[in-house]
Every structure is written in C-alpha cells, then in structure tokens.
Amino acid sequence: MDTAYLIETIIKVVVILLIFSALAGIGTYFERKILAFMQRRLGPMYVGPYGLLQVAADGVKLFTKEDIVPTNVVAPIFKIAPVITAATAFMAAAAIPFFPQFTIFGYTVHPIVADVNIGILYILGMMAVGLYGPMLGGMASANKFSLLSAARTAAVFISYEVVSGLAILAPIMMVGSLSLVDFNNYQVGGISHWIVWSQPVAFILFWISAFAETGRTPFHLIANDHEIIDGFGTEYSGMRWGLFFIGEYANMFFISFVIPLIFLGGFGDGSFLGAMGLLAKVAFFFFFFLWTRAAWPDVRPDQLMWLCWKVLMPIAVINVVITGFVMMF
Amino acid sequence: MKMEAFNDRNVADNGYFLVDIEDYPTDGWGKFKRVVKRSFRGELFVGLWVVMREMIRFDIHTVQYPQEKMPIGPRYRAVHQMKRLWESDTERCIGCGLCEKICISDCIRIDTKIDENSRKEVSEYTINLGRCIFCGYCAEVCPELAITHGGEYENASDQREHFILYEDMLTPIDTMKAGKQLEFEGFGSITPHEDERVKKTPLAY
Ligand code: SF4
Ligand code: SF4
Numbered sequence: 001m002d003t004a005y006l007i008e009t010i011i012k013v014v015v016i017l018l019i020f021s022a023l024a025g026i027g028t029y030f031e032r033k034i035l036a037f038m039q040r041r042l043g044p045m046y047v048g049p050y051g052l053l054q055v056a057a058d059g060v061k062l063f064t065k066e067d068i069v070p071t072n073v074v075a076p077i078f079k080i081a082p083v084i085t086a087a088t089a090f091m092a093a094a095a096i097p098f099f100p101q102f103t104i105f106g107y108t109v110h111p112i113v114a115d116v117n118i119g120i121l122y123i124l125g126m127m128a129v130g131l132y133g134p135m136l137g138g139m140a141s142a143n144k145f146s147l148l149s150a151a152r153t154a155a156v157f158i159s160y161e162v163v164s165g166l167a168i169l170a171p172i173m174m175v176g177s178l179s180l181v182d183f184n185n186y187q188v189g190g191i192s193h194w195i196v197w198s199q200p201v202a203f204i205l206f207w208i209s210a211f212a213e214t215g216r217t218p219f220h221l222i223a224n225d226h227e228i229i230d231g232f233g234t235e236y237s238g239m240r241w242g243l244f245f246i247g248e249y250a251n252m253f254f255i256s257f258v259i260p261l262i263f264l265g266g267f268g269d270g271s272f273l274g275a276m277g278l279l280a281k282v283a284f285f286f287f288f289f290l291w292t293r294a295a296w297p298d299v300r301p302d303q304l305m306w307l308c309w310k311v312l313m314p315i316a317v318i319n320v321v322i323t324g325f326v327m328m329f
Numbered sequence: 330m331k332m333e334a335f336n337d338r339n340v341a342d343n344g345y346f347l348v349d350i351e352d353y354p355t356d357g358w359g360k361f362k363r364v365v366k367r368s369f370r371g372e373l374f375v376g377l378w379v380v381m382r383e384m385i386r387f388d389i390h391t392v393q394y395p396q397e398k399m400p401i402g403p404r405y406r407a408v409h410q411m412k413r414l415w416e417s418d419t420e421r422c423i424g425c426g427l428c429e430k431i432c433i434s435d436c437i438r439i440d441t442k443i444d445e446n447s448r449k450e451v452s453e454y455t456i457n458l459g460r461c462i463f464c465g466y467c468a469e470v471c472p473e474l475a476i477t478h479g480g481e482y483e484n485a486s487d488q489r490e491h492f493i494l495y496e497d498m499l500t501p502i503d504t505m506k507a508g509k510q511l512e513f514e515g516f517g518s519i520t521p522h523e524d525e526r527v528k529k530t531p532l533a534y
Pocket of ligand 2: 422426471
C-alpha cells in the first residue's frame with residue numbers, strides 16, 4: 001500500500017463525507033419545497049432568497065442546541081445510536097462507484113473508495129446495520145413511543161431484508177459478480193442492455209424494499225410523526241438528532257445511486273454524458289422518494305410484514321427460480 | 330340563494346343515497362382477489378398524478394402573512410373602536426355604562442362626570458384587551474352604536490394586562506372630517522336595506 005494510494009483514498013473519503021453531508025442538508029430543502037409545491041404551498045421563503053439559506057439556519061440551530069441526555073435513558077447506548085445510523089450510511093458509500101473513472105493531471109481517479117469484490121453485499125449489509133441506530137436509540141430512551149418505534153424498526157428489519165436480498169439475487173446471478181463496477185460494465189452497451197429489461201420484477205421489488213430500508217413514506221413507520229411523535233427521535237436533541245437526520249438523507253442518496261447502478265445502466269460507457277445520465281437517474285429516484293411522500297398513505301407495521309413475507313418474498317423466490325431456469329437452458 | 334336547502338331537515342329524500350360498498354371478503358380466495366385487484370388497478374399512480382398535476386399547475390395558495398394579509402369581513406370582531414356622530418363630529422358615547430354592565434369578562438371600566446354644560450361626559454374609559462373575549466356584547470348593547478369592533482387583530486402583547494384607552498379607540502377627528510369613518514356591520518348595527526324593511530307601528534287596534 002503506497003503513500004499515493006493512501007492519500008488518494010483519504011481525499012476521496014473526505015470529499016464523499018463533505019458532499020453527502022451537504023447534500024443531506026440540501027435534500028431537506030428540496031423535500032420541503034417539493035412537498036410544498038405538491039400541496040399548493042410555498043415552503044420555506046424567509047431565510048435567504050426563496051428560503052435557500054434555511055438549511056444553514058437549521059444547521060446553526062442543530063449545532064448550537066444543548067445536547068440533552070435525559071434521565072432514565074441508558075446513556076452509553078443512547079449516545080452511540082445516532083452515530084451508528086450516520087456512520088453506517090457513509091460506510092456503505094465506500095463501495096459505490098459514484099462516477100466513471102476520469103483522469104486529472106495525468107492521474108487516473110477511480111471515484112470509488114474501495115472496489116471490494118463483495119460490493120453489493122457489503123452495501124446492503126451496512127445499510128441494514130444502520131437500522132440498529134433507531135432500534136438501539138428507541139430502546140435506550142425512556143418513553144413508550146421510542147420503544148414502539150424500536151419494535152417497529154425490528155419489524156421493518158426482518159421484513160425488507162429478505163425481499164431486497166432475494167430480489168438482488170437474480171441480477172447477481174446474471175452478472176456473476178458482486179461488484180457494482182462489474183454491474184455497470186455488464187450494462188455498458190446502452191439502454192437495451194440494462195438489467196431492468198431482463199429483471200423488471202427484481203427491479204420493482206428492490207425499489208420497494210429501498211423504501212422500507214430508508215423508512216420513507218409508504219413504510220414511514222419507524223419515526224411516524226403523526227402516530228408515535230418522532231419515534232426513536234423523541235428524546236434526542238441537537239446534533240445527536242441531526243446525525244439521525246444526516247444518516248437518513250445520506251441513505252436516501254446512496255440507495256438512489258445503487259438502484260440505477262444495478263438496474264439502469266449506471267454511468268454507462270464512462271463518458272461525461274454517461275456520468276450526467278447517472279446523476280439524472282439519481283435525481284429521479286431521490287425525487288420519487290419525495291413524490292411518494294406527498295401522494296401515498298402509510299401502511300401499518302403488520303401490513304408491511306404481510307406485504308414483505310407473504311407477497312414480495314414469494315414473488316422474489318419465483319423470480320430467482322425462473323432466472324435460474326432461463327440461464328440454465 | 331334559497332334557504333330551503335338549509336332549513337329542510339328531511340334529508341332522506343333530498344338526493345342522499347347509500348354508497349354501494351362491497352362486503353369485505355372473508356375467505357382466502359376472496360381476499361386474494363381483492364389484493365390482486367387493488368395491486369393492478371393503478372390507484373397509487375392516480376395519487377402520484379394528482380400531486381404532480383398540482384405541482385405543474387403551480388397554483389400556490391400560501392398567504393405570506395406579514396407582507397400579505399387576507400381581507401377580513403366587516404363583521405369581524407377585533408379591537409374595539411369608538412365612533413363619532415356624522416352630524417356634529419362629537420363622540421357618540423353618552424356614558425350610559427351599559428357596555429360596562431354587560432361585559433361578561435368584566436374588562437370595561439368607565440368613569441363619568443358632569444361637565445361644565447351639565448352634560449354627562451366620559452372621563453375614563455378603558456378596555457382590558459387581555460381579558461376581553463371579543464364576544465361583541467358591548468357593541469350589541471350600546472344604544473348609540475358608539476362602541477363597535479374594528480378590524481385590527483394584531484394586538485399581541487407581552488403582558489396579560491393590556492389596556493386600550495378611550496382616545497386610542499376614538500375615530501381621529503381628521504379621519505372624521507374626511508368622512509372616512511367606517512361603520513361596523515356586525516352585532517347591534519343597522520343592517521343594510523333597513524329602510525325597506527321598516528314597518529309602521531301598528532296602532533290601528
Ligand atoms: S367584546 Fe365582550 S368581553 Fe370584550 S369588552 Fe365587549 S362585552 Fe366585554
Ligand atoms: S359605549 Fe355605548 S354602551 Fe358604552 S357607555 Fe358609551 S354609549 Fe353606553
């Protein structure tokens with residue numbers, strides 16, 4: 001491991017951390033604006049032009065708020081839980097190729113921190129570990145809403161994992177690799193080579209489980225504000241709560257990268273156009289997260305479990321079996 | 330608009346009908362059919378389309394409050410006003426004290442004295458807006474249409490006792506001279522078209 005590699009990796013890590021922390025903030029701005037427009041409101045308007053500095057105001061508020069650790073909580077776990085959510089979200093990003101490789105000052109940069117050969121497994125695993133944040137935070141807090149939220153997290157946990165894992169299995173069988181770079185190279189031949197055409201069912205299943213994984217609206221039951229206050233976040237304040245927040249939004253962005261990379265051709269042949277195409281796809285998937293939040297109702301935890309175990313999992317299994325047969329003959 | 334639609338309590342034969350809701354399926358096959366039907370009827374996409382349509386239309390209903398305000402009705406009961414007579418520009422209040430008497434939250438305080446012309450004159454008149462519930466009884470009871478409600482609703486205060494004085498409520502004399510005094514149309518005021526509706530006192534019997 002030479003020094004240049006080390007420096008390059010550290011720079012990449014710092015860049016990803018900075019960009020996605022900032023994006024998480026800007027993501028909240030877009031979320032508020034788009035939800036507002038869809039509900040015929042204006043959204044934030046007062047801080048800065050068109051409310052653009054609202055993010056900064058929120059940041060100042062979160063950073064300067066007192067960090068309260070309430071009585072009766074299990075303090076060590078309570079303190080570490082938000083870190084789990086935020087850290088695992090960013091750790092998952094290590095195996096995501098955000099851009100095609102490019103050359104700068106005669107030095108070829110691979111915009112992926114670590115092209116590990118179990119990439120997709122690692123990403124899914126890390127994102128799953130992220131759910132320990134809400135679960136531990138909820139259980140460490142001393143109120144019933146947080147506890148309910150922790151129980152719901154466990155329910156989400158055991159439901160979506162099966163679906164996302166089985167759904168992704170069929171494309172993995174086709175590509176024969178777990179690295180997202182290989183996924184991208186498999187689909188390099190243009191739109192007709194996208195995996196979504198041969199695996200539409202897997203694509204939809206994975207998309208659905210992405211909603212469960214990030215806890216977004218149809219499955220927004222972990223921190224369901226209108227039922228259980230803020231769930232696991234009820235007793236959190238200041239930057240600890242902010243870490244949960246950054247983790248959630250960073251997760252949304254990362255999963256928005258993963259879906260196009262697996263199913264929709266990723267950055268294609270690696271040209272500038274392909275990279276922009278990837279960004280457009282990511283923007284669409286992120287927008288879809290907000291869109292569904294404006295349009296769809298939430299399901300109950302038992303309905304989510306019913307959906308995942310009784311409907312989506314059998315479909316996923318059938319999909320895997322059919323894919324296997326097609327590949328065999 | 331006709332009032333019959335509101336006064337007729339016999340709703341049964343007025344176009345009301347029972348919505349035809351199917352019974353919920355009880356057996357497994359029925360439930361399965363319902364799931365399939367709901368999954369493929371595309372209702373989720375209707376929801377997506379509705380919000381997307383509203384976003385494209387961009388028909389924003391937000392009122393940016395401190396800069397923009399909604400017009401409020403002339404009958405709105407906000408901070409009180411004291412009116413002047415149109416004929417002589419003098420104050421309408423005769424100091425009868427009825428408003429003080431009727432006020433259910435006991436927030437009007439009035440003091441009167443005999444002035445040099447031996448007429449009753451209001452010397453003190455305050456309303457504790459912190460206690461006032463803006464019920465409008467004072468405006469309704471006033472025999473002279475002197476105390477009325479105005480449209481000024483931004484009277485938040487940093488203390489509970491929050492008094493308004495007679496001089497502040499009284500129509501300023503230059504507004505009066507300019508003929509700009511607005512009449513209150515709410516409780517106790519003369520309704521429009523009063524002239525057509527007035528009847529002779531029936532003295533014939
Ligand atoms: S509005 Fe009601 S509560 Fe207020 S001063 Fe008049 S009578 Fe009293
Ligand atoms: S405001 Fe009206 S009710 Fe009150 S003292 Fe004056 S005349 Fe009488």
